[in-house]
Amino acid sequence: MDIAQRVYNHKWKIDPIVRSLIDTDFYKLLMCQSVFRNQPDTQVTFSLINRTADIRLADLIDEGELREQLDHIRSLSLSRGESTFLRGNTFYGKRQMFRPDFMEWFEGFRLPPYHLEKRDGQYELTFEGAWPEVMLWEIPALAVLMELRGRAVLKDMGRFELQVLYARAMTKLWEKVERLRGDSALRIADFGTRRRHSFLWQDWCVQAMLEGLGSSFVGTSNCLIAMRREVEAIGTNAHELPMVYSALAETDADLRAAPYRVLADWHEEHDGNLRVILPDTYGTRGFLENAPDWLAGWTGIRIDSGDPASGAEIAIDWWKSRGENPREKLVIFSDGLDVDAMLQLQKQFAGRVRVSFGWGTLLTNDFRGLVPGNALAPFSLVCKAISANGRPTVKLSDNPNKAMGPAPEVARYKRVFEVGSQVARAVEV
Amino acid sequence: MDIAQRVYNHKWKIDPIVRSLIDTDFYKLLMCQSVFRNQPDTQVTFSLINRTADIRLADLIDEGELREQLDHIRSLSLSRGESTFLRGNTFYGKRQMFRPDFMEWFEGFRLPPYHLEKRDGQYELTFEGAWPEVMLWEIPALAVLMELRGRAVLKDMGRFELQVLYARAMTKLWEKVERLRGDSALRIADFGTRRRHSFLWQDWCVQAMLEGLGSSFVGTSNCLIAMRREVEAIGTNAHELPMVYSALAETDADLRAAPYRVLADWHEEHDGNLRVILPDTYGTRGFLENAPDWLAGWTGIRIDSGDPASGAEIAIDWWKSRGENPREKLVIFSDGLDVDAMLQLQKQFAGRVRVSFGWGTLLTNDFRGLVPGNALAPFSLVCKAISANGRPTVKLSDNPNKAMGPAPEVARYKRVFEVGSQVARAVEV
Numbered sequence: 001m002d003i004a005q006r007v008y009n010h011k012w013k014i015d016p017i018v019r020s021l022i023d024t025d026f027y028k029l030l031m032c033q034s035v036f037r038n039q040p041d042t043q044v045t046f047s048l049i050n051r052t053a054d055i056r057l058a059d060l061i062d063e064g065e066l067r068e069q070l071d072h073i074r075s076l077s078l079s080r081g082e083s084t085f086l087r088g089n090t091f092y093g094k095r096q097m098f099r100p101d102f103m104e105w106f107e108g109f110r111l112p113p114y115h116l117e118k119r120d121g122q123y124e125l126t127f128e129g130a131w132p133e134v135m136l137w138e139i140p141a142l143a144v145l146m147e148l149r150g151r152a153v154l155k156d157m158g159r160f161e162l163q164v165l166y167a168r169a170m171t172k173l174w175e176k177v178e179r180l181r182g183d184s185a186l187r188i189a190d191f192g193t194r195r196r197h198s199f200l201w202q203d204w205c206v207q208a209m210l211e212g213l214g215s216s217f218v219g220t221s222n223c224l225i226a227m228r229r230e231v232e233a234i235g236t237n238a239h240e241l242p243m244v245y246s247a248l249a250e251t252d253a254d255l256r257a258a259p260y261r262v263l264a265d266w267h268e269e270h271d272g273n274l275r276v277i278l279p280d281t282y283g284t285r286g287f288l289e290n291a292p293d294w295l296a297g298w299t300g301i302r303i304d305s306g307d308p309a310s311g312a313e314i315a316i317d318w319w320k321s322r323g324e325n326p327r328e329k330l331v332i333f334s335d336g337l338d339v340d341a342m343l344q345l346q347k348q349f350a351g352r353v354r355v356s357f358g359w360g361t362l363l364t365n366d367f368r369g370l371v372p373g374n375a376l377a378p379f380s381l382v383c384k385a386i387s388a389n390g391r392p393t394v395k396l397s398d399n400p401n402k403a404m405g406p407a408p409e410v411a412r413y414k415r416v417f418e419v420g421s422q423v424a425r426a427v428e429v
Numbered sequence: 430m431d432i433a434q435r436v437y438n439h440k441w442k443i444d445p446i447v448r449s450l451i452d453t454d455f456y457k458l459l460m461c462q463s464v465f466r467n468q469p470d471t472q473v474t475f476s477l478i479n480r481t482a483d484i485r486l487a488d489l490i491d492e493g494e495l496r497e498q499l500d501h502i503r504s505l506s507l508s509r510g511e512s513t514f515l516r517g518n519t520f521y522g523k524r525q526m527f528r529p530d531f532m533e534w535f536e537g538f539r540l541p542p543y544h545l546e547k548r549d550g551q552y553e554l555t556f557e558g559a560w561p562e563v564m565l566w567e568i569p570a571l572a573v574l575m576e577l578r579g580r581a582v583l584k585d586m587g588r589f590e591l592q593v594l595y596a597r598a599m600t601k602l603w604e605k606v607e608r609l610r611g612d613s614a615l616r617i618a619d620f621g622t623r624r625r626h627s628f629l630w631q632d633w634c635v636q637a638m639l640e641g642l643g644s645s646f647v648g649t650s651n652c653l654i655a656m657r658r659e660v661e662a663i664g665t666n667a668h669e670l671p672m673v674y675s676a677l678a679e680t681d682a683d684l685r686a687a688p689y690r691v692l693a694d695w696h697e698e699h700d701g702n703l704r705v706i707l708p709d710t711y712g713t714r715g716f717l718e719n720a721p722d723w724l725a726g727w728t729g730i731r732i733d734s735g736d737p738a739s740g741a742e743i744a745i746d747w748w749k750s751r752g753e754n755p756r757e758k759l760v761i762f763s764d765g766l767d768v769d770a771m772l773q774l775q776k777q778f779a780g781r782v783r784v785s786f787g788w789g790t791l792l793t794n795d796f797r798g799l800v801p802g803n804a805l806a807p808f809s810l811v812c813k814a815i816s817a818n819g820r821p822t823v824k825l826s827d828n829p830n831k832a833m834g835p836a837p838e839v840a841r842y843k844r845v846f847e848v849g850s851q852v853a854r855a856v857e858v
Contacts, residue, residue: 174596
């Protein structure tokens with residue numbers, strides 16, 4: 001018993017969930033730098049969206065506690081060691097990934113205010129302001145809500161009951177690790193920050209992967225954990241870039257070109273394994289058919305919605321049609337993965353492309369079946385850019401259940417991007 | 430990180446398995462006091478017997494490490510707090526269970542020398558000397574061998590692999606606890622000291638039972654854990670008493686009377702729930718048929734071999750035949766129990782007798798199936814009195830697979846105690 005540690009712990013007003021500005025996805029920082037350079041003055045609104053309506057977050061989570069956690073996040077700034085890490089570490093084989101002007105801005109950065117209201121058993125949580133500032137709310141806001149929901153469920157459990165709960169969760173994860181060990185060609189990264197059970201649990205999962213999977217574990221999307229555990233920080237770009245660029249388009253022609261403009265900006269900044277296309281924002285098939293030839297030279301494609309095997313086949317066919325060798329290309333699967341899907345996809349695509357997996361919620365939050373009423377099961381909570389400079393954003397994706405935006409705008413986007421009928425898939429996490 | 434604690438830990442020459450003279454079964458202390466009074470000068474030999482021959486302990490366990498652990502146990506003496514506990518605590522509702530003369534002797538006590546040799550992949554470990562001294566070797570010797578075997582299996586495992594192993598073991602135990610919770614009439618004590626996985630694990634199991642089972646958990650046989658966790662110390666008497674008393678008998682008539690003489694001595698010292706007959710040493714049926722009437726007045730019977738349901742039926746019939754009301758009597762089941770057996774026996778006998786369970790090895794050492802090759806599965810290791818004043822001891826029990834002693838003596842005992850054919854049952858633990 002370390003008495004001083006215990007006394008110190010008792011002095012905390014709260015037990016902060018997010019304790020560092022880099023306890024976030026690495027791609028947020030890459031995108032933030034890109035936005036900081038290309039779109040620093042664009043005004044955006046991000047909003048929390050709970051796609052699992054029957055989980056009534058406002059009934060589960062105390063508003064005061066939520067405000068305390070969000071206020072604590074607003075008090076965070078980059079520490080000296082974190083700054084040194086971002087400035088000095090090699091990311092994706094590159095030194096000085098983060099430019100001095102960006103680092104200087106980030107060192108002075110604090111998260112902007114939030115707006116919180118309760119409505120119909122849910123929280124309306126929104127963030128408004130300059131895009132490079134507001135975008136950094138997404139991951140910590142989600143992590144706080146997920147963890148507060150977990151704490152609400154756990155608060156009446158006894159000491160041994162809790163220990164056994166975590167013992168069961170560890171056992172469950174390790175059984176997954178043992179199954180994944182069977183295929184040493186697997187390449188898997190942790191993509192589970194936003195909907196993790198808790199920070200400590202994500203950190204445990206990363207360490208278990210590190211010991212259990214060896215070289216099959218390629219890194220974590222969590223920048224803080226990557227720093228502390230000395231593993232690769234993983235991630236490229238996300239839907240918010242084409243969504244905001246598209247919202248800003250003045251004409252249909254501009255709109256059609258917007259997703260490519262995103263990648264043209266990215267092309268200037270990044271090469272190698274950071275040149276990964278996320279093609280599904282407005283339908284993968286149309287995006288690839290109409291893509292300029294320079295995009296076919298990019299390293300990889302990330303499959304984040306729709307049937308993953310079909311998405312990979314579309315990518316392979318596209319590369320072939322553009323005279324590229326798919327065997328040299330990277331396919332990153334990142335949508336709702338668990339062990340069966342990864343093993344199956346690996347079997348199907350190994351040797352045909354370079355396969356990689358971004359394993360998210362079912363890595364860092366698979367507490368399904370571990371408490372009565374399944375009250376710790378992960379659910380589909382997102383935090384998205386809903387408008388840019390006053391115009392609504394739209395996302396279609398390859399799964400109509402993941403579409404978002406006002407109906408007339410969705411219709412317009414479907415017309416402009418020539419999206420036909422789509423197959424709906426359940427969105428679990 | 431408590432630096433001082435870590436540095437202190439590093440100074441240990443070994444990591445001692447048994448750290449207290451009362452890290453032993455409570456009934457050993459009760460029996461020791463009885464022997465100290467009634468048979469202080471009887472010379473006995475105790476010997477380790479591994480009934481699971483394919484577990485080659487001498488190949489698994491380093492002799493030097495074993496000697497260090499045994500030497501460490503010889504260095505132990507009763508601490509002031511332990512002495513205060515034994516003198517001041519209420520056991521089975523009685524103050525001063527341990528008499529001042531016994532306590533004075535015990536406070537000066539050190540365990541006598543041991544004799545250790547390797548033969549055919551097994552350890553020959555024997556203890557010779559005065560009965561009250563030698564008998565206290567049994568439990569720590571078994572615990573040391575069980576835990577060293579576990580350490581040998583675990584020594585090449587990684588940090589997370591170990592954490593997951595214990596997570597699995599915790600999960601396994603908790604699932605048992607959850608099943609046992611279903612019947613609030615259950616009364617279960619921990620009887621798992623001798624063949625536990627480790628001291629810390631037994632301590633965890635007791636705490637888990639305490640939280641998980643509430644009043645269905647009635648205590649532990651482990652005196653040290655009973656003291657630390659402030660639960661009842663549980664236990665009455667064991668086969669070594671009739672085995673040694675019988676070995677000392679000069680004639681067949683003396684031999685036939687010996688098991689009753691044990692209980693006559695016990696009768697003088699104890700009452701209430703400590704008056705529990707262990708009838709199976711030379712066959713339950715014959716023992717009860719020939720028992721004096723005052724024994725029918727005793728509180729209970731412990732069923733420790735043979736088919737437990739048959740044993741309980743025999744006990745009930747016997748009480749009825751002696752004009753006793755079985756509903757007021759206690760039946761303690763203690764042979765190789767696990768959840769299914771306990772739930773089944775409870776269902777079968779609740780309401781007909783007062784039912785209680787001594788849950789041993791499958792409580793504190795159920796690591797079956799948790800490591801490759803099942804290398805942590807518990808096995809049947811015992812440490813028994815094999816001779817008294819130069820004469821061999823004999824045990825028959827209600828299961829011929831548990832019988833021990835030289836063949837001619839076994840034959841003589843079977844004749845004297847009129848033991849007919851017996852049903853053999855596998856001895857797992």
